Amino acid sequence: MAQPSAKPTPLLKDELDIVIPTIRNLDFLEMWRPFFEPYHLIIVQDGDPSKIIKVPDGFDYELYNRNDINRILGPKASCISFKDSACRCFGYMVSKKKYIFTIDDDCFVAKDPSGKEINALEQHITNLLSPSTPFFFNTLYDPYRDGADFVRGYPFSLREGVPTAVSHGLWLNIPDYDAPTQLVKPLERNTRYVDAVLTIPKGTLFPMCGMNLAFDRELIGPAMYFGLMGDGQPIGRYDDMWAGWCMKVICDHLGWGVKTGLPYIWHSKASNPFVNLKKEYKGIYWQEELIPFFQSAILPKECTTVQKCYLELSKQVKAKLGKVDPYFLKLADAMVTWIEAWDELNPSGGDSTKLPNSTTK
Amino acid sequence: MSQASIKDIEIDIVIGALHSDLTSFMNEWRPVFSRFHLIIVKDPNLKEELQIPEGFNLDIFTKSDIDQVVGTSAALHFSGYSCRYFGYLISRKKYVISIDDDCIPARDNKGVLVDAVAQHISNLTTPATPFFFNTLYDPYRKGADFVRGYPFSLRSGVTCALSCGLWLNLADHDAPTQALKPMLRNSRYVDAVMTVPARALMPVSGINIGFDREVVGPALFPGLRLAGEGKVRWETVEDIWCGMCVKVVCDHLGLGVKSGLPYVWRKEGGDPIESLRKEWEGVKLMEEVVPFFQSVRLPRSAVTAEECVVEMAATVKERLGPLDPVFARAAEAMVEWVKLWKILGAGSSSTRVQET
Numbered sequence: 001m002a003q004p005s006a007k008p009t010p011l012l013k014d015e016l017d018i019v020i021p022t023i024r025n026l027d028f029l030e031m032w033r034p035f036f037e038p039y040h041l042i043i044v045q046d047g048d049p050s051k052i053i054k055v056p057d058g059f060d061y062e063l064y065n066r067n068d069i070n071r072i073l074g075p076k077a078s079c080i081s082f083k084d085s086a087c088r089c090f091g092y093m094v095s096k097k098k099y100i101f102t103i104d105d106d107c108f109v110a111k112d113p114s115g116k117e118i119n120a121l122e123q124h125i126t127n128l129l130s131p132s133t134p135f136f137f138n139t140l141y142d143p144y145r146d147g148a149d150f151v152r153g154y155p156f157s158l159r160e161g162v163p164t165a166v167s168h169g170l171w172l173n174i175p176d177y178d179a180p181t182q183l184v185k186p187l188e189r190n191t192r193y194v195d196a197v198l199t200i201p202k203g204t205l206f207p208m209c210g211m212n213l214a215f216d217r218e219l220i221g222p223a224m225y226f227g228l229m230g231d232g233q234p235i236g237r238y239d240d241m242w243a244g245w246c247m248k249v250i251c252d253h254l255g256w257g258v259k260t261g262l263p264y265i266w267h268s269k270a271s272n273p274f275v276n277l278k279k280e281y282k283g284i285y286w287q288e289e290l291i292p293f294f295q296s297a298i299l300p301k302e303c304t305t306v307q308k309c310y311l312e313l314s315k316q317v318k319a320k321l322g323k324v325d326p327y328f329l330k331l332a333d334a335m336v337t338w339i340e341a342w343d344e345l346n347p348s349g350g351d352s353t354k355l356p357n358s359t360t361k
Numbered sequence: 362m363s364q365a366s367i368k369d370i371e372i373d374i375v376i377g378a379l380h381s382d383l384t385s386f387m388n389e390w391r392p393v394f395s396r397f398h399l400i401i402v403k404d405p406n407l408k409e410e411l412q413i414p415e416g417f418n419l420d421i422f423t424k425s426d427i428d429q430v431v432g433t434s435a436a437l438h439f440s441g442y443s444c445r446y447f448g449y450l451i452s453r454k455k456y457v458i459s460i461d462d463d464c465i466p467a468r469d470n471k472g473v474l475v476d477a478v479a480q481h482i483s484n485l486t487t488p489a490t491p492f493f494f495n496t497l498y499d500p501y502r503k504g505a506d507f508v509r510g511y512p513f514s515l516r517s518g519v520t521c522a523l524s525c526g527l528w529l530n531l532a533d534h535d536a537p538t539q540a541l542k543p544m545l546r547n548s549r550y551v552d553a554v555m556t557v558p559a560r561a562l563m564p565v566s567g568i569n570i571g572f573d574r575e576v577v578g579p580a581l582f583p584g585l586r587l588a589g590e591g592k593v594r595w596e597t598v599e600d601i602w603c604g605m606c607v608k609v610v611c612d613h614l615g616l617g618v619k620s621g622l623p624y625v626w627r628k629e630g631g632d633p634i635e636s637l638r639k640e641w642e643g644v645k646l647m648e649e650v651v652p653f654f655q656s657v658r659l660p661r662s663a664v665t666a667e668e669c670v671v672e673m674a675a676t677v678k679e680r681l682g683p684l685d686p687v688f689a690r691a692a693e694a695m696v697e698w699v700k701l702w703k704i705l706g707a708g709s710s711s712t713r714v715q716e717t
Contacts, residue, residue, distance in 0.1 A: 113470065136561075136562055136564075136651060137557055137558075137561045137562065137563035137620070138564075139527065139533075139564065139620050140527065140532060140547065141551060145549075147546075147547065148547070148549065149534055149542065149545060150534070150538065151532065151534060151535075151566065152535040152538075152564060152566065152594065152598075152601065153535070153566070153598060153601035153604075154564055154647075155647045155648055156644060156647075156648070157648055158651070168496065170496065170497070175497060175505075175506070175508065176496075176508050176509050177506060177507075177509055178507075178508075178509040178510070178511075181506050181507065181509075185506065188504065188506065190497065190504065190505070191504060192502075192552055192553075194498060194551060195549055195551050195552070196551045196553060200558075201557075201558050201560075201561035202561075203558070203560050204493075204494050204558035204561060205493055205494065206493065206495075206496055207493075207495075207496060207509060207510025207511055208510075209508070209509070209510075240510075241509070241510040260494075260496050280509075284513060287513070288513070291493065291512045291515075
């Protein structure tokens with residue numbers, strides 16, 4: 001039976017890092033100050049490392065520019081994208097915390113229909129700390145929310161749920177559309193506040209957006225590689241998509257859940273659709289091959305850790321997607337480099353959560 | 362757009378009358394129902410005469426009609442909540458909407474009365490997207506679209522065959538939940554419709570549904586009947602059973618199932634503790650039923666809903682029959698139902714569905 005949460009959501013201020021990629025400035029943090037100030041920030045500065053990014057006073061942070069990334073990773077730095085917000089995954093790698101919340105620097109505090117400001121971080125924490133239900137769809141959405149529960153017909157044996165690995169938030173105002181949709185509907189704004197959190201069922205893929213995202217780094221961190229994008233690469237704006245598909249296949253395999261829905265943030269900036277089109281162009285075609293690949297990807301049961309799953313996926317990427325474009329051969333290698341780098345920087349927690357006799361339904 | 366092209370004459374509203382006095386029910390729904398043809402099926406166990414207000418275009422069917430049309434069937438029982446299936450059987454329309462007789466129209470967050478029929482029809486006449494989850498929910502709704510990363514080849518969607526609505530006030534919880542949380546009321550109006558992904562199973566509640574009868578009619582039937590089946594929803598699982606059949610059929614045929622809007626307001630009623638005293642038969646059965654449906658595979662040769670149901674009946678008999686006689690009876694009911702459907706269901710339901 002789902003228990004209503006009587007206790008307030010814990011802050012987790014010593015267990016959560018906020019990872020922010022930026023190439024411009026961090027002015028947006030002022031609006032988030034009431035919610036973010038207790039937390040440690042990891043700023044990943046993309047672009048020109050000689051530019052000084054000013055962090056507003058009062059925040060506790062560490063900042064990495066490209067020189068730092070090169071220094072820390074050496075030759076393995078090749079797996080971290082340049083001139084693309086995909087570089088944020090470097091922040092995941094160097095974090096020492098259990099949870100990560102990542103947000104874009106053009107995302108602001110949204111208001112719910114009553115006019116109250118939304119503490120997005122608190123909602124993400126609630127999502128991550130309560131179970132997911134990927135094996136059977138609950139028509140009243142998240143059964144662990146106040147005022148909700150499992151519906152009639154929901155098997156009792158599935159009501160404990162499974163650990164939640166990822167919490168995927170949404171966006172009011174500028175929705176996360178691709179370039180063609182932006183071109184056709186330049187004025188469309190998302191004004192619909194959908195008051196729901198739900199678990200994405202096992203076996204179902206989705207487009208994971210990195211603008212407003214939280215995850216259990218100890219559980220799924222190594223799978224959150226945002227790929228090779230940006231400078232020198234044939235593709236952009238598919239970093240989070242790639243991570244999301246790899247992550248979902250692995251979560252499905254290991255029996256963990258992925259939630260989507262609340263919280264909303266206010267996305268203020270519409271990027272240039274023509275620029276986006278150039279970046280996404282190849283992705284739009286390649287996607288048609290990628291989706292069947294991920295939908296049919298099978299991980300052998302010997303893959304009991306995230307790293308093993310990820311390395312197995314990289315082999316399959318090389319074998320099956322190499323023929324789509326040589327880019328995928330490079331990407332497969334980068335996936336391996338990423339895991340090597342992850343394990344180097346995270347030695348003791350290297351085997352992120354082995355599962356004791358797990359029976360994945 | 363497509364809603365304008367769906368004429369009211371293509372829609373039947375089927376009401377299973379478990380209460381004899383339908384006056385307030387019909388009057389509350391009058392603004393929504395009065396345009397349509399209604400089929401009211403009186404629960405054969407109900408002794409009192411039905412009271413129905415004037416001003417509706419309707420046909421009423423009672424025990425004698427059911428007996429005359431169906432004959433005496435050992436396997437099929439159109440009593441209690443299952444009386445509505447008789448209405449599904451004899452309807453001649455493309456779309457059927459069915460709502461329990463203890464529900465009235467809900468109001469949305471702005472206080473506007475929800476036209477549940479219009480929303481079901483909108484759900485059924487816009488495509489479903491079962492192969493990839495859209496994080497902004499229904500991409501065909503005004504003000505929404507597919508998000509970045511959604512494959513273009515999947516954006517035309519598939520036919521939506523079933524629309525599952527929700528409930529404010531008394532949500533559709535089972536007896537244990539209701540007994541443990543007697544004050545639990547659903548006041549959260551979630552402004553979304555979404556496609557339930559392929560291969561994901563869900564409990565389909567019969568309280569508030571709409572479906573494309575031409576395409577999945579044969580898959581909605583009175584199959585699983587509990588020994589202690591009673592007159593409150595949490596003493597039945599008939600809808601849960603055929604809901605899972607329908608989902609498996611839809612997944613196999615490449616059709617979609619949507620869940621979410623519309624809401625109806627479900628009135629208070631029943632004593633869950635009283636229900637707890639009866640055996641938790643339904644709850645126990647679900648533990649067997651869910652793994653079974655998750656593993657059922659239908660042959661490629663089954664290309665209509667009827668063929669799918671017949672195949673499923675055989676599998677139910679073979680794999681679940683030995684576990685509990687209630688399943689063997691369900692399998693028989695499914696077979697009988699398809700036979701009946703072929704004779705009485707107007708044949709329009711054997712529409713061949715293109716394999717995706």
